[in-house]
Amino acid sequence: MTRHYSALSLLREGLKGHTGWAPLWRSPAPKDTYDVVIVGGGGHGLATAYYLAKNHGVTNVAVIEKGWLGGGNTGRNTTVIRSNYFYPESTALYDLSVRLYEGLSRDINYNVMFSQRGMMVLAHSDAEMEMAARTVNAMQLGGADAELLGAKEVQKKAPVLNFRNDARYPIHGAIFQGRGGTGRHDAVAWGYARAADRLGIDIIQNCEVTGFLIEGGVCKGVETTQGLIRAGSVGVATAGHSSVLAKMGGYKLPLHSYALQAFVTEAIKPFMDTVAFSPMTGSYFSQSDKGGLVIGGGLDRVPSYGQRGNMPMQETVLAGIIDMAPALAKVKLLRHWAGIVDVSPDSSPLIGPSGTEGIYINCGWGTGGFKAIPAGGYLFAHLLANGAHHDISRPFDPGRFNTGHLIDEAAGSGIAH
Amino acid sequence: MQQFPCPFCGLRDEREFHFAGEAGKTRPDTTKEISDADWTAYLYYCTNAKGPSREIWVHTTCQEYFAMTRDTVSMEVLSTEALNEDAA
Numbered sequence: 088m089t090r091h092y093s094a095l096s097l098l099r100e101g102l103k104g105h106t107g108w109a110p111l112w113r114s115p116a117p118k119d120t121y122d123v124v125i126v127g128g129g130g131h132g133l134a135t136a137y138y139l140a141k142n143h144g145v146t147n148v149a150v151i152e153k154g155w156l157g158g159g160n161t162g163r164n165t166t167v168i169r170s171n172y173f174y175p176e177s178t179a180l181y182d183l184s185v186r187l188y189e190g191l192s193r194d195i196n197y198n199v200m201f202s203q204r205g206m207m208v209l210a211h212s213d214a215e216m217e218m219a220a221r222t223v224n225a226m227q228l229g230g231a232d233a234e235l236l237g238a239k240e241v242q243k244k245a246p247v248l249n250f251r252n253d254a255r256y257p258i259h260g261a262i263f264q265g266r267g268g269t270g271r272h273d274a275v276a277w278g279y280a281r282a283a284d285r286l287g288i289d290i291i292q293n294c295e296v297t298g299f300l301i302e303g304g305v306c307k308g309v310e311t312t313q314g315l316i317r318a319g320s321v322g323v324a325t326a327g328h329s330s331v332l333a334k335m336g337g338y339k340l341p342l343h344s345y346a347l348q349a350f351v352t353e354a355i356k357p358f359m360d361t362v363a364f365s366p367m368t369g370s371y372f373s374q375s376d377k378g379g380l381v382i383g384g385g386l387d388r389v390p391s392y393g394q395r396g397n398m399p400m401q402e403t404v405l406a407g408i409i410d411m412a413p414a415l416a417k418v419k420l421l422r423h424w425a426g427i428v429d430v431s432p433d434s435s436p437l438i439g440p441s442g443t444e445g446i447y448i449n450c451g452w453g454t455g456g457f458k459a460i461p462a463g464g465y466l467f468a469h470l471l472a473n474g475a476h477h478d479i480s481r482p483f484d485p486g487r488f489n490t491g492h493l494i495d496e497a498a499g500s501g502i503a504h
Numbered sequence: 505m506q507q508f509p510c511p512f513c514g515l516r517d518e519r520e521f522h523f524a525g526e527a528g529k530t531r532p533d534t535t536k537e538i539s540d541a542d543w544t545a546y547l548y549y550c551t552n553a554k555g556p557s558r559e560i561w562v563h564t565t566c567q568e569y570f571a572m573t574r575d576t577v578s579m580e581v582l583s584t585e586a587l588n589e590d591a592a
Contacts, residue, residue, distance in 0.1 A: 330552035341548035344576075389523050392554045392577045398505050399519050432548045488548045489540050 090285065092196050111277055112284035117291050117316050121149045123471050124309055124318035126296050126332060127325035128152025130161040130272075130457065131449055133279035133290070134464020135322060135471065137195070140286035142465070143472035148288045149318075150280075151311060153295035157276040160326045163394075163426030164457040165349045165383035167362055167373065169206045169267035170231045173222055176482040176494050177435065178229030180462055183479055185231075185266055187461030197278030199270050200376065206267035206362040207241060209248075209411075211256040215367075219262045226264070234263045245359050247412050255410055256367045269362065269373050269381075275460055299336045299446065306336065306445030322447045322471050324463070327392070327427030329450035338442035341432050341488055342451055345386045346425040348396045348404065352418045354378030359412075368407025379421060382408055386430065386454060396423045428453050433493040438466055439476065439484035447471055448485070506579060510563040511570045511586045520565045526550050527558040527571055556582060 089096050089107045100107055123139060125132045128150045139145040168188055170181035187194075188201050210219040219235055226233035237260045242250055248258060280290055291313065298310040300317065308317035323332050333340045354377055364371035372382045384404030387397065401423065409416045431437055431451035436459070441448045449467040452459055466480035476484060487493055507515040532538045532546055551557070554576055561572045561584075573582040 328554070330550075331554050334551075339545070339549045340552070341544075341550065342552055343550060344552055344554075389518075389521075389579075390552070390576060391579060393579055397579075429552075489544045 111281040122147040130460035131324040137283040138468035146287040160426040184462035195282035203268040207261040342429040350382040350423040370407030435494040
């Protein structure tokens with residue numbers, strides 16, 4: 088059975104009619120006991136399992152997923168990868184993620200198609216240009232790459248944008264991060280799953296966690312639809328539904344869940360080879376490798392768990408896209424969807440102990456969970472293996488809401504949280 | 505668009521409404537000593553229920569706050585009522 092991908096294995100399998108490829112991961116029945124059980128088989132959960140095995144030698148691990156891999160938020164986003172944040176703590180976190188993404192395909196021997204086509208955050212007035220310069224400075228000080236582009240430079244990179252003199256939001260310039268770009272979201276989930284499986288991690292799909300086994304105030308495992316599974320410690324990485332798990336586990340979280348919508352158009356000829364985001368219109372888009380334009384916007388106005396699109400936000404986002412690139416007015420939408428994201432009061436994630444001993448949380452990524460998958464997994468694995476924070480995750484401990492050390496990225500990240 | 509029932513104005517477009525918070529949160533008495541944990545719980549922590557949820561909303565057009573029970577999965581409005589029964 089061929090399990091490693093290379094030019095040679097592709098040639099060999101090609102000559103054999105592709106009959107020898109092994110499944111990417113096993114589907115084992117759960118064991119009675121694991122050192123670590125991770126609830127949630129999305130990008131963060133799978134990455135956590137992989138780094139637990141690779142960086143910390145912890146391989147007696149199960150990832151429990153209620154549905155199928157790639158069926159949750161990992162398959163419901165706009166695949167943008169970037170680290171254009173304002174605060175040093177955020178830049179450290181998200182730039183770790185970009186750096187891990189840069190080496191990921193080689194690391195896990197699976198092509199995640201990270202395409203560093205760059206991302207532009209447009210500025211539409213002189214005042215916004217001043218704020219853009221401030222963000223560029225902050226990013227550079229934090230060690231991330233950033234450039235301030237003038238209107239002419241933006242036009243050179245993306246001539247399809249609206250440069251008419253009578254534009255409602257005239258383009259004055261942009262923050263440009265050249266290392267940013269897009270990845271293949273399913274490949275990130277499948278690649279991490281395959282890599283974790285090869286290191287001995289059990290991935291258990293179609294298995295829903297229905298409760299926590301709490302003995303003497305300490306979590307000793309999880310109750311699932313496939314029976315009781317005991318665990319040394321439990322990591323919960325269930326984006327969107329973290330509050331539902333918190334209720335079962337006897338801890339509380341400072342989170343609201345919202346639907347976040349995205350859209351994809353019919354495939355068209357090459358239109359734009361970067362990611363363009365306009366904070367003023369609250370919309371952004373990029374072109375996928377297949378030719379469809381992948382369109383995203385801000386959060387819904389109303390908390391909900393309904394994983395589907397709705398009209399008010401659809402109008403806002405699509406009106407914004409047509410304002411940014413009027414040529415798209417006649418392009419047809421292929422489909423649109425929504426994922427449920429959990430948003431914290433300072434729009435920064437929560438990584439740390441849950442409040443119930445034995446349960447650790449990785450949640451609250453809001454609109455930006457996909458780009459953070461490698462860093463989220465890397466840091467959460469460190470926390471689960473050592474019971475203590477990595478320096479980069481420490482500022483994101485939920486204790487910050489008690490001490491007041493908030494990392495208020497609602498404005499700093501430039502995206503509508 | 506979905507329509508939400510304002511207890512004062514009747515069915516109106518969902519875009520006229522604003523979610524204000526979960527119902528039943530009581531502001532701690534700030535004339536007394538409050539622990540950081542209590543203040544944090546009041547400011548930030550919430551139930552974020554999946555399914556029926558009792559919430560405070562404001563109808564921005566008439567500026568009245570009211571209670572709404574809503575299913576957060578289906579978005580179905582189960583009931584709305586004025587916060588002060590006499591006001592209705």
